[in-house]
Structure formats: structure tokens, C-alpha cells
Amino acid sequence: MLVLATMSLATPAQADVQVSFHSFNGSVLWGRYPHTFVVLEGELADGTRVNANYGFSARYTSQAIASGPAEHMIMTETERTIAATNRHFTVTVTDQQYRRLLATVLAWRDYPGEYYDLDENNCIHFVAALARVVGLDADVPDEYLRRPKAWLNYIGKKNPQLRAREIP
Structure with a gap:
């Protein structure tokens, strides 16, 4: 019995980071367009606490509406805003997947030049890239380009x- 108890103590800690996929319906009151993003919460195997969320957008709305690429931001x-969104589903990720998620976020953030494009690189494309990191089948058909909630459904x-x- 003592050997079994000792073995369980020597087992490395398991990561418990949850990645939730959210959509925001948009709001005339808040001046926000429909949007999608991810929320990461939990703890890595080394005990590091995780509490973050990431979305991708044009830095300026007027640039997003205009044709062509626009200045981007994470x-x-x-x-409060998260509480008013739709949580579609949640997946548990490994420490390695968590690090790959962060690397993907940084790659989009640090992409040189103007990277946001309403039809090619919007919030849905960003979340699709993150979904693929965690092993989901996540394409972006044209019919969902500007419909985050419908796309996550x-x-x-x-x-x-x-x-x-x-989510209706």
C-alpha cells in the first residue's frame, strides 16, 4: 500500500486548462460587431495559473469596413463582457497544446503590416486557427465569414x- 501511495505522489501533475469558444452577438448599445474569441482557464502541470482570453480584430472599425487589409490587434x-457572450463548447488541452495556442496568438499579433481582413483574416479565421491547434476540424466556409455564432454552431x-x- 505504501508503495502505491508513494507512486501516486511521484506522478507528474496533469494540466487542467480549459479552452472555451465564445461568440458575441454584437450590440448597438456597446457599438460592437458580432465577434468570436477564446477563454483559457485552469492550471498547467507546473502549477502556473491560466486566466486569459484572446480575440482578433481590426484596430479601427473604419479600416475593418473598408476594402483591403487593416491594422490588426489581439x-x-x-x-462583464464575457458574461454576456455565448459559450459554445469547451475543450481541455495539454501543456503542449496550451503553448502552441499562445504561439499562435503571438504569431497573429506580431504579423507584420496590416493583417486584419474582413474576408480573409477576421476573428473567425483567428479562432479557427486556434481550434485546429486543439485538434478540431475548423474550416471557414464563405457563408459564415461574418456570422461568428452560426460559425461556432x-x-x-x-x-x-x-x-x-x-446556440439559437
């Missing part, structure tokens, strides 16, 4: 292992 949401259906409920 944006974060407040707790679509991704939930494409990945039945998620058991995602459709």
Missing part, C-alpha cells in the same frame, strides 16, 4: 465529440 474581453456540428449544444 483584443481581450472583460469579465457549425464547428460544434462538425466535431460531434464536443457534444456542443446549438
